[in-house]
Amino acid sequence: MGRYVIRRLLQMIPVFIGATLLIFLMVNVMGDPIAGLCGERQCDPATAAQLRSQFGLDKPVWQQYATYMGHVFTGDFGTAFNGQKVTELMGTAFPITIRLTIVAIVFEIIIGITLGVITGLRRGRPVDSGVLLLTLVVISVPTFVTGLIVQLLLGVKWNVISPSVSTAAPLGELIVPGLVLASVSLAYVTRLTRTSIAENNRSDYVRTAIAKGLPRHRVITRHLLRNSLIPVITFIGTDIGALMGGAIVTERIFNIHGVGYQLYQGILRQNTQTVVGFVTILVIIFLLANLLVDVLYAVLDPRIRYA
Amino acid sequence: MPDVIKTKTDATTDALAPPAAGAPESAADGHKSQGKPRSLWGDAWYDLRHRPMFWISSILLLFLIVVAAFPGLFTSVDPRDGDLTNHFLTKPELGSFFQPDWFGYDGQGRSIYARVVYGTRASILVGVGVTAAVTIIGGLLGMLAGYFGGWLDSIISRITDIFFGIPFLLGAMVVLNAFTERKVYVVIFALAFLGWTSICRVMRSSVITAKQADYVTAARALGAGTKRILFRHVLPNAMAPTIVVATIALGGYISAEATLSFLGLGLADPTISWGIDIAQGSKDIRDNPHALFFPAGMLSLTVFAFIMLGDAVRDALDPKLR
Numbered sequence: 149m150g151r152y153v154i155r156r157l158l159q160m161i162p163v164f165i166g167a168t169l170l171i172f173l174m175v176n177v178m179g180d181p182i183a184g185l186c187g188e189r190q191c192d193p194a195t196a197a198q199l200r201s202q203f204g205l206d207k208p209v210w211q212q213y214a215t216y217m218g219h220v221f222t223g224d225f226g227t228a229f230n231g232q233k234v235t236e237l238m239g240t241a242f243p244i245t246i247r248l249t250i251v252a253i254v255f256e257i258i259i260g261i262t263l264g265v266i267t268g269l270r271r272g273r274p275v276d277s278g279v280l281l282l283t284l285v286v287i288s289v290p291t292f293v294t295g296l297i298v299q300l301l302l303g304v305k306w307n308v309i310s311p312s313v314s315t316a317a318p319l320g321e322l323i324v325p326g327l328v329l330a331s332v333s334l335a336y337v338t339r340l341t342r343t344s345i346a347e348n349n350r351s352d353y354v355r356t357a358i359a360k361g362l363p364r365h366r367v368i369t370r371h372l373l374r375n376s377l378i379p380v381i382t383f384i385g386t387d388i389g390a391l392m393g394g395a396i397v398t399e400r401i402f403n404i405h406g407v408g409y410q411l412y413q414g415i416l417r418q419n420t421q422t423v424v425g426f427v428t429i430l431v432i433i434f435l436l437a438n439l440l441v442d443v444l445y446a447v448l449d450p451r452i453r454y455a
Numbered sequence: 456m457p458d459v460i461k462t463k464t465d466a467t468t469d470a471l472a473p474p475a476a477g478a479p480e481s482a483a484d485g486h487k488s489q490g491k492p493r494s495l496w497g498d499a500w501y502d503l504r505h506r507p508m509f510w511i512s513s514i515l516l517l518f519l520i521v522v523a524a525f526p527g528l529f530t531s532v533d534p535r536d537g538d539l540t541n542h543f544l545t546k547p548e549l550g551s552f553f554q555p556d557w558f559g560y561d562g563q564g565r566s567i568y569a570r571v572v573y574g575t576r577a578s579i580l581v582g583v584g585v586t587a588a589v590t591i592i593g594g595l596l597g598m599l600a601g602y603f604g605g606w607l608d609s610i611i612s613r614i615t616d617i618f619f620g621i622p623f624l625l626g627a628m629v630v631l632n633a634f635t636e637r638k639v640y641v642v643i644f645a646l647a648f649l650g651w652t653s654i655c656r657v658m659r660s661s662v663i664t665a666k667q668a669d670y671v672t673a674a675r676a677l678g679a680g681t682k683r684i685l686f687r688h689v690l691p692n693a694m695a696p697t698i699v700v701a702t703i704a705l706g707g708y709i710s711a712e713a714t715l716s717f718l719g720l721g722l723a724d725p726t727i728s729w730g731i732d733i734a735q736g737s738k739d740i741r742d743n744p745h746a747l748f749f750p751a752g753m754l755s756l757t758v759f760a761f762i763m764l765g766d767a768v769r770d771a772l773d774p775k776l777r
Contacts, residue, residue: 163617171626285759290710290758292714293747296747300741397718412718418632
């Protein structure tokens with residue numbers, strides 16, 4: 149297991165370098181990093197040239213990338229457009245978004261897997277068709293529409309929650325935004341669990357377990373669920389990265405100053421340091437989550453062993 | 456009745472073989488009792504015809520495509536025609552079907568019904584365009600990686616990993632922000648730029664399964680060239696999972712376009728798009744929710760139709776789930 153993890157960590161290095169280089173190129177080559185520095189209008193040529201040499205933008209791209217990565221490895225992510233250190237922004241933004249993502253993941257696991265098990269065991273019954281149709285509707289309505297409607301109903305009309313989250317963003321205020329963020333993935337988790345449970349429910353080991361006289365709940369939790377969770381875990385694992393990146397919409401609706409908010413500002417102002425820095429961290433989280441998923445496989449299915 | 460049951464068991468045995476691989480042969484064996492052999496596609500079509508979900512979504516999509524192609528047939532009003540003096544934020548008149556005031560008027564006195572009708576084109580174009588681009592790029596790369604293996608596979612797979620690691624929405628935003636003029640094709644490019652990875656992975660794995668089939672060896676023994684083997688033998692038998700993923704993803708791309716427009720980075724005026732209208736409607740959602748609900752409803756309905764179609768196609772092509 150230890151050797152497997154080390155090998156996987158080493159394999160991450162080229163992907164990590166490639167992904168950061170790609171996002172670096174996308175911001176620097178496709179866009180113009182100094183375009184946002186003079187406000188809405190164009191910089192005049194002299195200022196532009198001066199800014200370019202000041203930020204090292206007149207050097208070849210590979211050299212810029214190497215310098216940037218050199219700084220990153222010493223813990224210096226550069227400065228954002230407003231002069232704040234990017235690491236400072238990260239320090240305030242990441243805890244908020246991580247809290248939001250955890251809320252979302254917890255919803256996915258609790259509601260998604262429960263609904264999936266219920267419908268998977270009752271395939272073809274009205275409960276199943278009803279939940280299946282509901283998941284289709286949830287997937288079809290884009291997250292930002294769901295968010296706006298939830299905010300309007302719960303926050304403004306019925307006053308159940310505050311429509312905008314405070315700067316500190318405590319866990320309590322993030323429950324509804326977390327549910328909104330989770331909604332589409334939640335529907336997918338339900339559907340995945342349902343298919344997986346329904347497929348395994350016909351398998352020999354379930355019949356054996358029932359024949360042995362095990363109580364129903366034990367058959368479901370220990371035998372059926374454990375074997376059905378692998379595709380679901382895979383989905384949730386890859387979803388962690390997508391949720392943190394996709395939080396940009398939810399954070400905008402509920403005015404949460406997390407990663408999505410900082411990235412949105414960074415992208416609009418074409419601030420290379422902010423965008424590349426934040427995306428770098430997101431890529432690392434994504435890769436680590438994938439590794440965690442692979443390690444979890446071995447826990448769920450003892451037949452899978454990593455040498 | 457016994458006949459139907461037989462078809463089902465046959466389909467299950469098919470499914471035990473690697474997905475799609477060798478399906479025409481085994482299906483032919485299984486259906487000898489019915490006289491004419493059915494291929495995987497024939498089987499899938501037989502299954503699809505008996506699903507109400509397939510017909511509902513197809514009719515809905517056909518209707519949407521007609522609206523997208525000929526918006527003039529459904530309304531005589533210009534969607535860009537704003538009349539502030541008479542129609543500023545008029546509430547919808549739900550009884551007057553297909554009239555300009557059906558869905559009410561927006562903050563610039565434009566008929567929301569006309570805008571919803573004309574907005575269909577942008578959404579359908581983006582959805583179909585991105586799906587086509589993604590299927591061609593991802594499918595081709597996945598096919599090459601899966602069929603040739605070796606160093607080519609390693610390179611393509613690592614590139615896929617790299618593109619897959621960047622969050623989809625963020626990447627699209629970065630690409631779009633670089634363009635000052637955001638037309639439909641720019642949005643298609645931005646979404647396809649990062650979207651091809653999942654198709655590539657799906658295609659690669661199904662090509663790897665398909666190329667090991669006996670008929671591929673047989674074709675090679677008969678002296679067929681690489682191109683012929685790839686396009687006549689491997690591709691038709693490896694396409695099913697890709698088609699399923701692409702159909703379901705199509706709805707997602709339409710939704711992504713609207714999300715980007717909502718964030719102010721997708722399509723921009725004067726293009727008419729549901730996403731732009733939803734973004735504008737969201738500013739005044741408390742007092743005039745109708746300006747948001749109708750474009751949002753149409754958008755959701757379209758995504759719903761595509762996902763339902765994808766679901767039906769998947770169930771038909773993957774008999775394991777029956």
